[in-house]
Amino acid sequence: MTARLHVLGMGMGPQHVTPEVANALRSCDYVLALAKRPDDELVAVRQEVCAAHGVPLVVLDDPERDRSPGLDRAAYEGAVADWYAARLAVYRQAIEERGGVAGMLVWGDPSLYDGTLRVVTDLGLPYQVWPGISAPQVLAARHRIVLHEVGRPVHVTPARRLREAVAAGQENLVVMLTAGVDLDGLDDWTIWWGANLGGVGERLVGGRVGDVADDIAAARAAAKAEAGWVMDLFLLRRGGQA
Known part of the structure; x- marks a missing residue:
């Protein structure tokens, strides 16, 4: 057989x-x-x-x-x-x-x-x-948000293509496969970030990028220290309010 x-x-x-x-x-x-x-x-x-x-x-x-x-x-x-x-x-x-x-x-x-x-x-x-429960689903649930604004699209991308997507005019992005967060020049965007969602070491940070970038780096390190590994992603939106 x-x-x-x-x-x-x-x-x-x-x-x-x-x-x-x-x-x-x-x-x-x-x-x-x-x-x-x-x-x-x-x-x-x-x-x-x-x-x-x-x-x-x-x-x-x-x-x-x-x-x-x-x-x-x-x-x-x-x-x-x-x-x-x-x-x-x-x-x-x-x-x-x-x-x-x-x-x-x-x-x-x-x-x-x-x-x-x-x-x-x-x-x-x-x-x-x-099918399983995906990371973007859990991210939205943890932050109690919808991944897109009314009638608007959401662009899903790996982190290595984030800059390309922003340059192409994308303004609402779910960013995955991160190995850290490079958000230079995006200070006035809003971010909803999460690591190890639903698992050991879960961490959440949200707010204006310029205000929370250091918090995200610290939370990512803490998640990895607690679990021994880290999987993180984020929703990034031009303007917006966390």
Whole structure:
């Protein structure tokens, strides 16, 4: 019998697992997860989810990626491609050995800035997808706001393209995949920021950028110190009022 895959959005952990995802998770024979190190805190959260629903977690070693300093663009892209191929091989071997229904737990929702569906597609196996609670949803709930003004759009972007989006005229942005917050020159914009939303180390800051930029940096450091990791995002709006 051909193995099958379930891709399951888990939000930030057990507290965000919807009844629909829980039912699908319980139908899995096992869940696969890649660990960067033996004490990987992000794998530990997946373990909590699996334990809550009686499904074994199979932890695989995440292949190393060449992170040599000074790589030019071609070398960097080659290193990423090699790393992706190695990850694919690790998943494929595990599934071939075990068969059955394999689950993959995805932070937030599989549709938003996550590469799991690309991996699953390349594995060439039948699969289904269950949505999870996304970080922008939790951000809006925690700050008690709507992500857009009446009848207006919201632009979702990774942080590395924030400046490009602002230069193009975007005035209401959800910014994800941050590695810190570079808000120079945006002092009069309003920000609603959050880290580790719904999980250990949750922090919130909101206000005029020029007034709260230092608070955000401090809160981000505190979130990482408490949890051992940090995932943050923010809504940024020209003008506005937090």
